[in-house]
Amino acid sequence: MTETPVTDHPLTRPARLPAFALALAIGAFAGASTAQAQSAAAEGQKLAFDRSKGNCLTCHAIKGGNLPGSIGPELIDIKSKYPNREDLVAIITDETLRNPLTVMPPFGRNRILTPREIDAVVDFLQTL
Amino acid sequence: MKLRSAVCLASAALTLGAVTFAGALPFRATDKIDPVADAKAFQKFFTDKFPKVKYEDFVNGPYSMNEDLHRQWQEKEQFPPYEFSLEMGKEMFSKPFKNGKSYEDCFPNKGIGIRQNYPYFDEKEGKVITLELALNRCREANGEPPFSYVRDEMAALTAYMAFTSRGKPMDIKIPNDPRALEAYQAGKEYFYTRRGQLNFSCATCHVQSPGERIRAEILAPALGIVNAMPIYRSEWSGMGTTSRRFTTCNSQIRGVPLSPQDDEYRNVEYYLSYVSNGLPISGPGARP
Numbered sequence: 001m002t003e004t005p006v007t008d009h010p011l012t013r014p015a016r017l018p019a020f021a022l023a024l025a026i027g028a029f030a031g032a033s034t035a036q037a038q039s040a041a042a043e044g045q046k047l048a049f050d051r052s053k054g055n056c057l058t059c060h061a062i063k064g065g066n067l068p069g070s071i072g073p074e075l076i077d078i079k080s081k082y083p084n085r086e087d088l089v090a091i092i093t094d095e096t097l098r099n100p101l102t103v104m105p106p107f108g109r110n111r112i113l114t115p116r117e118i119d120a121v122v123d124f125l126q127t128l
Numbered sequence: 129m130k131l132r133s134a135v136c137l138a139s140a141a142l143t144l145g146a147v148t149f150a151g152a153l154p155f156r157a158t159d160k161i162d163p164v165a166d167a168k169a170f171q172k173f174f175t176d177k178f179p180k181v182k183y184e185d186f187v188n189g190p191y192s193m194n195e196d197l198h199r200q201w202q203e204k205e206q207f208p209p210y211e212f213s214l215e216m217g218k219e220m221f222s223k224p225f226k227n228g229k230s231y232e233d234c235f236p237n238k239g240i241g242i243r244q245n246y247p248y249f250d251e252k253e254g255k256v257i258t259l260e261l262a263l264n265r266c267r268e269a270n271g272e273p274p275f276s277y278v279r280d281e282m283a284a285l286t287a288y289m290a291f292t293s294r295g296k297p298m299d300i301k302i303p304n305d306p307r308a309l310e311a312y313q314a315g316k317e318y319f320y321t322r323r324g325q326l327n328f329s330c331a332t333c334h335v336q337s338p339g340e341r342i343r344a345e346i347l348a349p350a351l352g353i354v355n356a357m358p359i360y361r362s363e364w365s366g367m368g369t370t371s372r373r374f375t376t377c378n379s380q381i382r383g384v385p386l387s388p389q390d391d392e393y394r395n396v397e398y399y400l401s402y403v404s405n406g407l408p409i410s411g412p413g414a415r416p
Contacts, residue, residue, distance in 0.1 A: 057343065058342055058343050059342065067343055067344045068341075068343070069340065069341040069342045069343050069344075070340045070341040071337050071340045071341070071342060096327070101336070103328070103332045103333075103336055103337060105325070105326040105327050105328070106327055110325050110326070110327060111325075112325055112326070
């Protein structure tokens with residue numbers, strides 16, 4: 001509706017996610033190597049900070065990010081806290097499975113991030 | 129196991145609050161609808177969570193949650209940014225329509241000092257009537273076109289009506305009519321239902337996280353959240369009605385907002401106003 005005012009709030013912008021991109025993404029993930037994982041960490045940081053994608057800064061303080069929110073805990077020492085990357089994948093995919101009352105959005109289940117994008121974000125988290 | 133305890137720890141405070149709250153606010157259809165008990169539990173939840181906030185201060189939204197902001201706000205109130213809107217509303221309010229009548233003729237007490245009674249449940253129609261809706265109905269009944277619910281004219285009229293009611297305790301009634309209870313309950317369910325791509329309910333932000341920063345914005349507590357409407361927001365460089373605020377909150381969660389004054393929004397406003405009964409009207413408000 002044209003009546004609806006639009007602000008440039010961090011959460012306003014819709015994420016677009018065509019199905020074929022998902023298929024591509026899964027293919028790419030299958031072939032990932034260590035070298036790719038390194039560049040994936042940089043890509044993961046971009047995704048985590050991007051307002052229309054991860055937008056993690058809305059709730060978490062993260063090294064290198066500006067104007068963080070305070071709804072979630074600071075993301076720090078993640079590598080030592082979660083040595084098993086599958087745990088991080090699970091948190092980002094659908095945190096409501098561990099904590100039904102969490103305010104953290106289910107990025108995987110609601111297709112905000114593709115599996116490959118989640119993987120890149122996890123690579124980034126493991127550098128923290 | 130390790131994982132689980134870490135999460136439990138991290139979210140202990142939040143979870144605890146929410147569980148206590150959920151206990152007081154059951155969702156099962158078979159449960160008895162009890163607005164009196166709801167309101168008591170709702171107010172207790174916030175006063176327990178924020179023991180340092182003065183009770184009447186909850187109506188000041190984000191300013192009640194943060195001392196620095198509170199100081200800035202008091203400075204701002206010296207030259208309130210909603211002043212122009214208030215002037216405009218005052219002028220519009222007594223100015224006759226083409227048929228010679230005016231808004232004064234549509235409301236009890238000529239519309240002065242009555243904001244705290246809205247929204248009310250209309251037993252003839254079987255629906256919730258908000259102040260914004262009543263204003264447009266007044267216009268239409270007098271042969272004038274309705275105003276947009278999200279723009280300046282509606283904000284100005286409601287700002288003036290709120291101003292003449294400042295300090296009066298919110299006083300929402302639920303008449304002895306099963307449909308009124310249903311409207312209340314529907315509003316409550318809407319408020320606590322998660323939706324949108326981000327899976328947020330109104331309560332996710334305004335019950336679970338008030339006082340926290342979402343990026344740079346400090347979230348207002350749900351208690352007294354409508355008492356300051358309409359509000360001037362620097363971010364909007366202008367005034368916003370209750371309709372504008374509700375639809376904006378819904379787009380923030382990447383959900384599709386309802387039309388302003390949709391039945392569901394009217395019910396939510398009825399619920400939120402009822403559980404804030406007793407808190408003073410503070411509108412119009414100014415926000416960062």
